[in-house]
Amino acid sequence: MKKYIFALLFLLPLTLFANLSVAVTYPYIGALTKAIGADKVDTVVLAKGNWDPHFIVPRPSLIAKVRDADALIMNGGQLEIGWLPPLIERASNPKIATTAKTFLDLSRHVELLQKPTSVDRSGGDVHPEGNPHFHLDPNNILILAGTIKEFLISIDSQNSAVYEKNYAQFSDMWNKKLNTWKSKMADKNALKVVQYHNVMAYFNHAYGLTSIATIEPLPGIPPSSKHTMELIELIKKESPCCILHDVYHDTKTAEFISEKSGIKVVIMPHDVGALDTIEDLVSLFDYLTSAIK
Amino acid sequence: MQKKLLLLSTLCATLTLAGESGGSFDQSKFIPDISLIMDTSFVSRNVSNTDLEKSAPTSNYGEYGTFKEFNTNNGFNLNYAELAMHSNVDQAFELDGIFHHSTEGVEIEEAYFTTKALPYSLKVKGGKFKSDFGRLNSQHAHVWDFADAPLVYNSFLSPEGINAPGVQFQWLAPTPWYMKLGFEAMQKGNGGTFANDFDKKDGEALYVGYLKNSFDIKDASLLLGVSYANGVSNIEDAESAAAIYKGNSEVYGADLSIKNYFNSYSFINWQSELLRRDMISDDVTIGEDKKQSGYYTQLIYQMDENWKAGLRYEDFLQDSYGAKTTVNASYKTSEFAQLRLQYSYDETFKMYGNKKAIDEIILQLTFAIGAHGAHSF
Structure with missing residues (x-):
């Protein structure tokens, strides 16, 4: 019995210091998660930035990447519908189930444009929830950064001060950039x-x-x-x-x-x-x- | 009659769910994902339907003379209309039902639960399901790269593949690459090598095990798998009902595929499988020991979002009369509709005791409507 307690005492600090492993679907989500999580979070990006985001290949190697993730952040708005469901289904990881509190669908936190009033497949591959490419409005990036900050705090409250500080820094920098881009455009x-x-x-x-x-x-x-x-x-x-x-x-x-x-x-x-x-x-x-x- | 009732009850269940919408006890939001897949074809071959039924493929060992599940008749065929439903049951289980409708009736192709909250990367499936043996057995016909299954699958594992009531355990190993270990115990009497037509005893099962690995090299994904199945083989001749084999069989499988993506829409996939069966006879007066191997190797090139082409070569290593070569091209108008033209030259058949090469052209159309889920790799 004593032996087990010793072993536990040795292992406990390891789990305390272990970083949160967060899998994200697209590189922009990875960039935001790194900005807020910094050295407290290990970010695993599933998709490559130079490929069609609608057609990411659900390679088995990606199942291995999400198998041990502590959390999953996705774009949502059905952008991942062609490739993420089979990965979640086959990864046998309850933490990335869509109903888990360690699962985040970013599309639920921004207002989607072009929501169709009716959908029919004869109208092409329409996204019923609206246009899912919302991260390309730089103003939305701030909302998304805030959402990711709240999400990280909700699953890792110990480091909330770090996440708040990183978010504040990011939003200061981003607000300045927003002005530059606005005048450029x-x-x-x-x-x-x-x-x-x-x-x-x-x-x-x-x-x-x-x-x-x-x-x-x-x-x-x-x-x-x-x-x-x-x-x-x-x-x-x-x-x-x-x-x-x-x-x-x-x-x-x-x-x-x-x-x-x-x-x-x-x-x-x-x-x-x-x-x-x-x-x-x-x-x-x-x-x-x-x-x- | 039973089959008709089943169809009616599935439809009624969906309709009553849909009917209540808007009321105080509205449950319409809980309708499962439903899809319908329809597959129809026009076939032209140089052998009449009757003659084909009378011919025996080289590896035949039992009841399925024509080797065919789909595209059976010269002329028009409705291969199937498949109704699939899927939903979470609760926080612990998911449920899938796949109802295979054909002109002969309705069949529960699959109906199984899957666990979703087990720790240690474990997953359990139970009900009636397609075994995960090899690379193709678990795949549904509408995702095949060809209009028909490889001969070695049809003859060793039966035209329906290994598909029976049972239980499946799968574990993902904590390796940096993808490694899956699986074990299944299924009710015996699957058909094919593992038929259980006579001398039925309770309690014996068909056991299946496999190990699958995958890793990436640049934009290419490699898949390597080994599979094993072991079960009773008590086989009767379909027409005369005479016992033709009694014993136990083992089937070994090895599969390799290399799939390289050039961009989001274009890939080349080289896929091969080798299957071997060792049938050990209990009674040589009924049927002797049989050892046989067969393989297929195929190359698929997807040019863009619309066009795909395939080439397949297959043969048996023992008792072979010849090989079968298949080429095809398919065109998709969208993710949900596909037209395929396939030609095959098959020298594996014997008709009325003589070798007979079969030329076959299939024009196949496949459609999907409803909440059709993404396909796995």
């Missing part, structure tokens, strides 16, 4: 744009850009020649500034449209790691607010 207000998929909805919303059409005929459905020809006519009529294009789809159709209509294609990274130069959240929005010339 001031002259872009009411500018019309075309996109491949409506990824930049929240960025456009934040800075008053209007997205008039997408290269996809329907959400999630690859370009068709009929739709492309119609789009070229629309561009000639409406004269948008440019085509905002993600990093993961082929730019072939966009370049064809560009050639026929004379408007340029602008690559818009959607997450940390989407391009080699996008190393953190600040460089992501620095890039995005400079991209449209």
